[in-house]
Amino acid sequence: xxxxxxxxxxxxxxxxxxEGWYERHRRDLPWRHTRDPYRIWLSEVILQQTRVxxxxxxxxxxxxxxxxVTDLANADERELLRLWQGLGYYSRARNLHQTARYITxxxxxxxxxxxxxxxxxxxxxxxxxAAVASFAFGERVPVVDGNVYRVLARVFGITEDITTTGAxxxxxxxxxxxxxxxxxxxxxxxxIMEFGAIQCTPVSPDCLLCxxxxxxxxxxxxxxxxxxxKAKKAxxxxxxxxxxxxxxxxxxxxxxRTDRDIWQNLHDFWLIxxxxxxxxxxxxxxxxxxxxxxxxxxxxxxxxxxxxxLSHQRIxxxxxxxxxxxGLPVALPAGFNWHSADEVxxxxxxxxxxxYLNEGLG
DNA sequence: AAGTCGGGGAC
DNA sequence: GTCCCAGACTT
Numbered sequence: 001x002x003x004x005x006x007x008x009x010x011x012x013x014x015x016x017x018x019e020g021w022y023e024r025h026r027r028d029l030p031w032r033h034t035r036d037p038y039r040i041w042l043s044e045v046i047l048q049q050t051r052v053x054x055x056x057x058x059x060x061x062x063x064x065x066x067x068x069v070t071d072l073a074n075a076d077e078r079e080l081l082r083l084w085q086g087l088g089y090y091s092r093a094r095n096l097h098q099t100a101r102y103i104t105x106x107x108x109x110x111x112x113x114x115x116x117x118x119x120x121x122x123x124x125x126x127x128x129x130a131a132v133a134s135f136a137f138g139e140r141v142p143v144v145d146g147n148v149y150r151v152l153a154r155v156f157g158i159t160e161d162i163t164t165t166g167a168x169x170x171x172x173x174x175x176x177x178x179x180x181x182x183x184x185x186x187x188x189x190x191x192i193m194e195f196g197a198i199q200c201t202p203v204s205p206d207c208l209l210c211x212x213x214x215x216x217x218x219x220x221x222x223x224x225x226x227x228x229x230k231a232k233k234a235x236x237x238x239x240x241x242x243x244x245x246x247x248x249x250x251x252x253x254x255x256x257r258t259d260r261d262i263w264q265n266l267h268d269f270w271l272i273x274x275x276x277x278x279x280x281x282x283x284x285x286x287x288x289x290x291x292x293x294x295x296x297x298x299x300x301x302x303x304x305x306x307x308x309x310l311s312h313q314r315i316x317x318x319x320x321x322x323x324x325x326x327g328l329p330v331a332l333p334a335g336f337n338w339h340s341a342d343e344v345x346x347x348x349x350x351x352x353x354x355x356y357l358n359e360g361l362g
Numbered sequence: 363a364a365g366t367c368g369g370g371g372a373c
Numbered sequence: 374g375t376c377c378c379a380g381a382c383t384t
Contacts, residue, residue, distance in 0.1 A: 047379040054370060054378085088368030091382075125381045145379050165363075193379055202377065203373075232376095233364090 007156075010215040014155065015182035015191075021211050022191030025198060027052075030059060032190070037111035037136035038069040044128045045092050052197070058087055069111070072097065073104035095123030115141045131189065140185040142175035144168075147196025152178075153228030154200060157217030162228045241317045241352075242278050244270040245361070246293060247300075248324040251338040254347065262313065267347040269319075270336070279303070281320045289333040296330070297322040304360035308352040317352050319360055 026032070029052065031043035042062055046055040061083055066072040072080075077097060084093035099121045103109060112118050115133040119126065126144070133139035142148075149162045152171055160167035182188030199206050207219050218224045246253035246269070254267045272284050281299060304319040324330045332338065339347065344357065 044379060049368085049378055049380055051371070051378050086369070088370085089380085091367070092380090095381085123381070127380060131379065143379075146377070147379070163363095189379095197379085230376095 010155070011177055012181050013215070014178050014212070015188050017211050018191040018195055019183055019187050021199070022187060022194055026190070026194055027198075030056065030063075035136050037113075037132055038072075039063060040136045041111065041124070041128070041132050042072075042096070044131045045096055045123060046087065048092060048128070049089060050087065055087070058084070068109075069100050070104045070109050072100035075100075092123060098122050099124070111136070113137050115139055134185045134189045138184075138186055140179055140182070142172075142179040142185075143189045143193065144171055144175050145193060147193045147200075148175060149228050150202065151192055151196045151200045154205075154218035154224060155212055155216045157221065157223070157227070159227070159229050161231045163231045237313050239313055239315050240274045240277055241315055242272045242274060242284055243268065243317060243319045243356075244272070244281075244290060244294070245319055245321045245356075246270065246297065246324060246330075246332070247321060248330055248338065249326060250341045252341075252344050253332050253336050254339050254344065255335045255337070262315075263350045265348065266350050266353075268350060268353050270333075277316060278318060293324070293330070293332075294322060297324045304356060306352055306355055306360060308350070308355075315352060317356065319356050321361065 031040060034040065043055075043059050046059050046062070062072075065079075065083060066075055075097065077094075080097055081090065081093055084090060087093075102121070103111060111132070112121070113133075114137070115129050118124050118129040118132050124132070130141045130143045133141050134143065149171055152158060152174055153162065156174065158167075158170060158174075160170055162168070162171070179185055179188055199210060203225075205224050207213060207216070207224060210216065210219070213219055218227045252269070254269060256265060256267050257263050258265070270290055272287070274284070278284055280303065281294075286294060300321045300323050304321075306317040306319070308315045308317065330338075349357075
């Protein structure tokens, strides 16, 4: 059997296997006792980026307080938000209310009965539209949530980074193929998410008792823990840039940045970078090259703090202005030059420096 | 494509 | 501490 037909064989048995697994392992959850699109929609919105255990009591309280979409539409906004309190992502609650009013007022309290129709509603994206369309109306459209990414990446050995647009298309296309083999779309969608939540978990999946063990690419290649691939978003690093701004008349001491770092070829001042914030000039350890300059000069004003946010760094700038005596020439460290105000204007500079020149410089 | 929105549980 | 959760929306 060649690779192509082998992969197709796995695809064909995937949905029935999960549907069988689901029958034996499904949890008894309140939203699984209804096909009311309102209650299913409510549960899906509550469960967006939220664990079942956390969302369940909220769902029960909402159903109790607002049994129908019209009840929700007529709800007091503040009372609704109070019920939502502690769930996070509060725009979900506001969109919920807005959409309930829209359905009640504009659609005669009837939910759109198709994936495409549901997708037009505020707060309903691709996942939730698929969930409601399949669970409430039986439409054969696949849900693709965090569980599905994980299960599919492992079983089919997909190594694409799931945070990219290309990967999302890959998974959506595969999910679309897989659901064609399902006996019941709603049950299949429930089963793959339940499977991801209970069996094919992010850490220490239960591969030894897994019905897909034989056909799972990740298990067969020992890569369960490596899949799915998900790019870590680079943490925002704090950097403290303490600038000594030497001024003589209208001239400023600047240099071109040439290090392998941000702002290459742009011009800035004498920089002392620290790992921690510094309040005063006296807290800075001055390098030998500038000790003499600082002692000759006069510190003007206090520290000027300015922050610039970059993609992966937060630059906390702190500017200390030091006026040098007029008349006699002042020698600068290597790489630095005196620049007149006009020259400074024309030099390419980081936004942080320009902001300081415009707003912070006395 | 990247940023923003949250609280909580598992490790 | 990190990661992730039945994602959607804005820029």
